[in-house]
Amino acid sequence: MKIHPKGFSTITLFSLVMLLFTSFLSTSLNLSYPYKLIPWGIMLILIIGFLLFFRNPQRELTVDPLSIISAADGKVVAIERRMEKEYFHEERLVIAVFMSIYDVHVNTVPIAGKVVYTKHHPGKNYPAINPKSSDLNERYTTVITSGQTSLLVRQIAGIAARRIHLSVTEGDTVKQGQELGIIKLGSRVDIYLPTEVEVVTKIGEQVTAGQSILARFPS
Incomplete structure (x- = not known):
């Protein structure tokens, strides 16, 4: 399992805290064998679960210049x-x-083109399912142009997420499906598209970054 490099420091800190806490708990409870193994087993499960937050699986990407590909794993919660x-x-x-x-938190570029704008906005940590999180939470805005069209990707931190790392900079030429960045521990990605696109996804659909088609440009 490939782990995203931006997760190493967080994973190390979490593992160290869990190790110290479990050692203290095991000693304080003075458990006999085999019960003393229970806290260590729980610690191991928690660390493995935390590792999964930062997994970065290799995927076969969908490449189509007329399609807008999902930038995030997760559920479509709004089309408006x-x-x-x-x-x-x-x-x-x-x-x-x-x-x-439970989703992969690495985000990808939805169309090939050029990055013409990026900006980080400090903010609050409302639950990302809340529509106002798009304007009030910590977020990163990235605008990509391709020919005569352009779109905006907004990565939004949520109630648990505390850090967004962007992997592209202004002026970069990007490929469809390449890494856009990672939101540590979650939360939400909004894509602002031209109104004339044809939407092919629907609310409630589970989509995959770099693979699932959300909409198509007019041919």
Whole structure:
């Protein structure tokens, strides 16, 4: 299992805390064998579960210049028109994908093109399922242009997530499906699309970053 490099420090700290706590608990309870193994078994399960937060699986990517590919693993929770106030200043079609703690948290680039804008916004940590998290939570905005079209990807931290790491910078030429970044411990990715696209996903659908088609550009 491949682990994302941005998870190493968090995993190390979590493992150290769990090791110290379990050692203290095991000594304090003065358990006899084999019961003394129970706290250590629970610790091992928790550490393995924490490792899964930062897994970065290798996948066969969907590459199609007319398709917008999901930037995140998770469930589609919104498909709606919304005014985009940061960059486009116009109404856009938004497809929002919510990442649970069980999903891969590495995000990918939905279309090939050029990164023309990135900005980090400090913010609050409302539950990412809440629509107002898109404007109030910590988030990273990335705009990608391709030919005559462009889209905006907004990575949003949630109630558990505390850090967003972006893997691209302004001026980068990016490929469809390459790594965009990672949101530690979750939460949500909104994609702001031109209103004329054809949506092929639906609310409630489970999608996969780099593989699932969310919408198509007019041919």
